[in-house]
Amino acid sequence: MSGTLVELEAACPAGARPAGEADRVDGVDVELVAYPRSAPEVAAALAVAARHALAVVARGAGTKLDWGYPPERAGLVLDLSHMSGVIEYTSDDLVVRVKAGTPLSDLAERLSGAGQRLAIDEVVPGSTAGGAVATGACGPLRHAYGAVRDRVLGMTVVRPDGVVARAGSKVVKNVAGYDLAKLFTGSYGTLGVLTELIFKLAPLPAARLFVSAPYPGTAEVGPVLSALLRSQAAPEALELSRTLPDGRVELCALVEGRQGPAEARAATVAAALSGGEVSPSAPSWWGCLPGPVTVKLTTVLSAIPDLAAQASEACAALGLTGTLRGSAGVGVLYLGLPAETERGAIATLLAELRRAVTAAEGHATLLRAPAATKAGLDIWGPVPGLELMHRVKERFDPGRLLAPGRFVGGI
């Protein structure tokens, strides 16, 4: 191993070291950690890994390494914390180019100085830009601003064979070539290592108002949601939260805009929520992904109330407590359960929820759980187009060097 370490130190002069306990990837032992500072250093480290048949996991802040399956092997962790910072920011263009290891909070601070923001919620505290893109993790703002995939204009990736490739560009309109940035967004580090990202930005609004209202159960929520989605008040986000199995259902809409018009719109939203309370501050749960065990549910909009009811009933039947929360205007809900939730209960719950989401034309995936819980469970569920995905993986990473087994279908 020491020879490999020497090679890695040459590839990444800023540092390489034997891995410790804290470097384990979702329970999987790691042999070495390297700290590249640039795409060429990432490429050099990948070459070392390929030579020594070490599987590679890219790590930003390491906040979502337990999403997906544990990798089959993880010989080398590429820690991108030395690749942090804004490379190019022309605020007049509302476009920023950053290194992948840049923490979202650092970026937010830099952008807010110019009255702008990324419009991607930091749903897991501490996340980096690269981690958010690799997992596609986002929160309430996707209602108005789209998901991560809709905010990424371009990127630089290092392929497992060391080739550095660029996709997209730093302009907001571009149809030149394949939109590889879409392919890499949400690919869980299985196709390449993201090193640079270009995002489209949004102006920070002058006024932000949160309109909240509680309801006794899911039955009361249905008519309110459909009235709100039809109203011209058009809130910028619409979240639902419920303590399971049978807590009150809270709806909270975000209205953003100019001082004055935003207040007027918030009043309209409050009326649509049949008596919502308007506040300048968000409820404590806003934008927080429930967990630590998290099931992600997707659905058509009209099935949100039914799905929320079924999730509640399924938890009640299993005697589970937890939290159901998500973007009711988008069709994404997250079910959070305590860490100690039994594996058998999770398996039964997942099966129940898969039945429920079939009617809702969506999917149920076990986004995050202890490795022991995930072992032997089908965490991803049915995946349309899986055969093509295998072929994409085969072309980009024929040696299965990158996070093997972490993604859908064993990819």
Next chain:
Amino acid sequence: MTDPVELATYECDGLTNFRARPAVAVLARSAEEVETTVRVCARLGVPFVARGSGTGLSGGAVPVSDGVLVVTAKMRSVLSVRPDDRRAVVEPGVTNIDVSRAAAPYGLFYAPDPSSQQVCSVGGNVAENSGGAHCLKYGFTTNHVTGLEVVTPEGERVELGGMAPDTPGYDLVGAFVGSEGTLGVATRVTVRLLPLPEAVQTMLAAFADMDSAGRAVSAVIAAGLVPSAIEMMDALAISAVEKAVRCGYPAGAGAVLIVELDGPRGEVEPGLAEARRICEEEGAFEVRVAAGDAERAAIWRGRKAAFAAMGRLSPSYIVQDGVVPRSSLAEVLHDVAALSEQAGIKVANVFHAGDGNLHPLVLFDDQAEGEEPRAEELAEAILGLCIARGGSVTGEHGVGLHKLAAMEKMFSADDLATMLLLRSAFDPDGICNPGKAVPAPRLCGEPPRPRHGAHPLQEAGVGEIF
């Protein structure tokens, strides 16, 4: 269809100078028929090209000589409109405008609105990732498609994405949209519908010169306003449209901007007032705000007639589609003018200023000795300006056959090779719209060629280019 006379209809798309005659055109009526056709092609190793309405502007739907052309224009059913789910499911031959028509009774619309929306098909929009005049605010086709049924180049019918967001796995919908028909044939498309905005306001601002208009665009974007559209025309373009449609733009304008905002009334009105103030600060000498739909249509009339009106200025022209960062608009327009003067060839500018998407029209006389190559050189030099500023060689027209050479200037060989990895995953035998969109290694790309004559849709009086 194999009759040579009938096949002539399908020789080209909206860019008429690339032509090829297929051996067979199949007018498919269903996904099954597309599947059967592609399967036969795959078995025999015969290249095929999918075609919707044929309105593309980059030669993307030009057939392969003696190959098969799969025409989806007859698959025009709106399969479902689900207002409570804000989705519609349509066949690929449905015209873009028909999606919004089907959604309108529910107070909803389909946001992408390419200029050819009366005739262009949703399948073609998926292939080209079409935008439209309002993509500044609403984005492109890729932001509005959640699911696809696709016949792969090997003749398999597969579902990608779906009705709900975030289908697990790679975002193959995102990879497929904008792939210019090289990854398969879309046979069913699920799109997002949006509520019709409460208010729409449109303003025309006239400036003495392009510099000040360009600065106004940058200032509007920098101020954090998100208009649904910002369009610009220069003096040459204005003079052409005045001759053609007498739109009555302010006399003496060196440039005009059209700025449109939509959304909740309470946000739109102050937004427009702010945009107006910015334009006036940057030197607008006259500002007109449309009082209603009729006045809005009058403001847009000149802009929409611009390409068709170019015939009044010049027998031939080359149109480019490059994109630059919005903050560099004034500077780039300045450089374009300098290049034009240097070459002694006129350039009219009509474009989507809000997102930095230039449409310089390089005007020349194809009968005049040596003008055509000089015009081509100038058009290429303008693309060079876009690339030098980190922009794109095509904002909306696509690569097709037309911009293969330009792709090699914008991207490195490694970038292009990486794109081809995706292509080979979908189309290992290379029979699906071969030779388009991404240049193959060592290919000597076609130089940009001028347009000869009007777009077939303009000639037929059913469409405009803008």
